[in-house]
Amino acid sequence: MLQRLREDINSVFARDPAARNFLEVLTNYPGLHALLIHRLSHRLWQHNLKWLARTLSTFSRWLTGIEIHPGAKIGRRFFIDHGMGVVIGETAEVGDDVTLYQGVTLGGTSWNQGKRHPTLEDGVIVGAGAKILGPFSVGTGAKIGSNAVVTKEVPAGATVVGIPGKIVKRDEPDSAEALEVDPARREAIRQKFGFDAYGVSQDMPDPVARSMQAMLDHMHAVDERIERMCQTLRKVDASYRDGQLPELRDEDFAEILDDVDSGCSPAEREGTATSRQREPKPPARGNG
Known part of the structure; x- marks a missing residue:
């Protein structure tokens, strides 16, 4: 006792x-x-x-x-x-x-x-x-x-x-390998806000911005996967048509990316900016 x-x-x-x-x-x-x-x-x-x-x-x-x-x-x-x-x-x-x-x-x-x-x-x-x-x-x-x-x-x-x-x-978010995104960017996103027993953290992310960020991550992963599939098809079939896709310019998405950054915590914004600087533009791929 x-x-x-x-x-x-x-x-x-x-x-x-x-x-x-x-x-x-x-x-x-x-x-x-x-x-x-x-x-x-x-x-x-x-x-x-x-x-x-x-x-x-x-x-x-x-x-x-x-x-x-x-x-x-x-x-x-x-x-x-x-x-x-x-x-x-x-x-x-x-x-x-x-x-x-x-x-x-x-x-x-x-x-x-x-x-x-x-x-x-x-x-x-x-x-x-x-x-x-x-x-x-x-x-x-x-x-x-x-x-x-x-x-x-x-x-x-x-x-x-x-x-x-x-x-x-979450304690164990999806791994960077599974999502096929830049590991530094994913690590920055993992750095969300700490727990506050009395209120809400100042770094609480905007749910809409987080959803947009997740969609951009998903699109990036799908783009890379399709590119690898096209490369494999070109190796297997020499007659596979190689075409150009419309170019995506950064300035066309500047406003959206700014909105995403404004809803992220400082750590998320820093990690996202770093990943954009390092991220190469995807090469043109065949449209099948």
Whole structure:
């Protein structure tokens, strides 16, 4: 019991630079108080002392402003920062090393019996005011931005923001080899914005600009692939017609490229500009 308490307190020191000493954390952190009371109420719930468990949970809510249903399953080193307004439903499951900020709701969208609330796997961080609603999983190491509303499964390592929640960063994006684009350019695109528990990063990309950038990447990859196919056909069949395609001039696309750059983060713009300078113009190919 004491070892578990020490572990919980050490997790506060690890994730809150404002924590100064053991006594301060033990006496002045409502997230820790709510967790300790929940461990007791959950044990009572498991022993079918449900009224007593709910009464203890209600007392914890009155004391800390944090409502955790005694039926919820909470893992080790769980940390609630500030905590006011946090609500965790009956069938919610929280893994190890999870962090929640104030105003977070782990709620349900159905009145049916059974699993109604989300499962947060190990290492998940949920920003202030976020709502995760429904019986699905949020993968290991995922991050939910502040005030996001998430109603569907989140893969491991992803970052989700917005209403409704949209994935803006994945742990393992498509490789440069698979997309056949300049590796430096792809690496720059990978450098998106960092997670902010209280708001939105200043470098948040414009979704429309990101979509256009993805389309340009795809067109570039398709162009290179078709060129290789034409070269192979010319080697196989000497009579294969070799024609000229209309020339694509950079100035014709200057305005579009500027719009794309304006919606990207500084790192993305720098990487894209570098790749344009290095990227050779594709040779003319046969039109078949």
